[in-house]
Amino acid sequence: MSQQSVIDELGRLGMSGYEAKAYVALVAAGTPLNGYEVAKRSGVPRSTVYETLGKLVTRGAAYEVRAGEASVGYLSLPPSALLDRMRREFDASMDALSDALPQIAAPTQVRIxxxxxxxxxxxxxxxxxxxxxxxxxxxxxxxxxxxxxxxxxxxxxxxxxxxxxxxxxxxxxxxxxxxxxxxxxxxxxxxxxxxxxxxxxxxxxxxxxxxxxxxxxxxxxxxxxxxxxxxxxxxxxxxxxxxxxxxxxxxxxxxxxxxxxxxxxxxxxxxxxxxxxxxxxxxxxxxxxx
Structure with a gap:
């Protein structure tokens, strides 16, 4: 599977295109990258790369690594851990919807x-x-x-x-x-x-x-x-x-x-x-x- 295919699949699981590209760049690097390096490797615009990385950190898909007071890098959450987290979140959403949707569904008036x-x-x-x-x-x-x-x-x-x-x-x-x-x-x-x-x-x-x-x-x-x-x-x-x-x-x-x-x-x-x-x-x- 190509990197673009991985990006597409992550998009189907809820990541934005920029988030998926930045995450894949971090995974492929295997070492902390700063914002400039992520933008260069992923194609995410430099103007939005730090916002994108911040969203990955909030999502728990990446975390900050500080090498000094003025130096901040980003490292990806390991893919297996990310997939386990996504699976748990997906299952929790499915369970919640399985309970909630039937309660708000009106009786069928028109057959499909x-x-x-x-x-x-x-x-x-x-x-x-x-x-x-x-x-x-x-x-x-x-x-x-x-x-x-x-x-x-x-x-x-x-x-x-x-x-x-x-x-x-x-x-x-x-x-x-x-x-x-x-x-x-x-x-x-x-x-x-x-x-x-x-x-x-x-x-x-x-x-x-x-x-x-x-x-x-x-x-x-x-x-x-x-x-x-x-x-x-x-x-x-x-x-x-x-x-x-x-x-x-x-x-x-x-x-x-x-x-x-x-x-x-x-x-x-x-x-x-x-x-x-x-x-x-x-x-x-x-x-x-x-």
Whole structure:
């Protein structure tokens, strides 16, 4: 990680840009520096460097070292000590907010529906949902979209969350109770849907539903109970189908799956579900499944 990356991360934890730059300069020096030296090494303007160093001292991220009556240097708090302090402060703030925010929150009047317009925002919001799970978590998707969610999903599982996953493709490092979708193959499902569908639902309270086509994606985040219920039941029914199939003779189920007219009718609209979600796209012509 570069020094600029460290500065950026410290900024995310509450340091100003100048404070982060000055602190990194002190850490990299490993020896007391005066204000002029800090400004020269960090890029903090000389006009504000002493104010910045004073803020670091007040924060406890640095302290003054006096070599004489007229000579003052600054030395950084060791990084491990600073990170421990930040972690304690963050945890204390989170505990306080966990108690205070629910007390001032008004009852929900309007349900949220937030549009997601690219793959990064889709996966970021999906990870938010995974991280928020406290009781149960349902995930359905392709391995490429599930992979970025695994760290948070494993953390949730370790905290007692019941994690259920449907993977459209083999997964060498499954998380939770993973069911590999076998009816139909990922390639056939992709053809039927026209996209790699991702569904993530936590605690029957919030969900992300979206589709990925190549590097493009679209989707929604919502806490609408009706939509969340549909998302959960979509995943649950896929899992139930596979549990039933495992109890039947493989050849019998394969024949039923491939040849049952009612099922074949449901697979007629290749690609239409995803196409209808693309704004301004006309409904494609129906194609019969071969």
């Amino acid at each position: 529906v937030h549009n997601l317009t690219d793959r990064e925002s889709l996966l970021d919001r999906a990870e938010d949902v995974v991280a928020a799970a406290r009781d149960d978590l349902f995930v359905s998707g392709w391995p490429g979209e599930i992979a970025p969610l695994k760290t948070s999903a494993r953390r949730a599982e370790a905290e007692g969350v019941d994690v259920s996953v449907v993977s459209f493709g083999e997964d060498d490092e499954p998380v939770g109770r993973t069911t590999v979708h076998r009816y139909s193959s990922p390639e056939v499902v992709l053809e039927n849907l026209g996209c790699r569908l991702l569904v993530v639902a936590a605690d029957r309270e919030q969900a992300v539903i979206g589709g990925v086509v190549g590097d493009d994606a679209w989707g929604v985040y919502t806490d609408d109970p009706a939509v969340v219920l549909v998302a959960v039941e979509y995943v649950r029914h896929d899992i139930a189908l596979h549990l039933v199939a495992e109890k039947l003779a493989p050849d019998d189920f394969e024949h039923f799956w491939e040849n049952e007219p009612a099922l074949r009718r449901l697979r007629d609209d290749h690609g239409i579900p995803a196409a209808l979600l693309q704004l301004g796209t006309a409904r494609p012509p129906r194609r019969r499944r071969r």
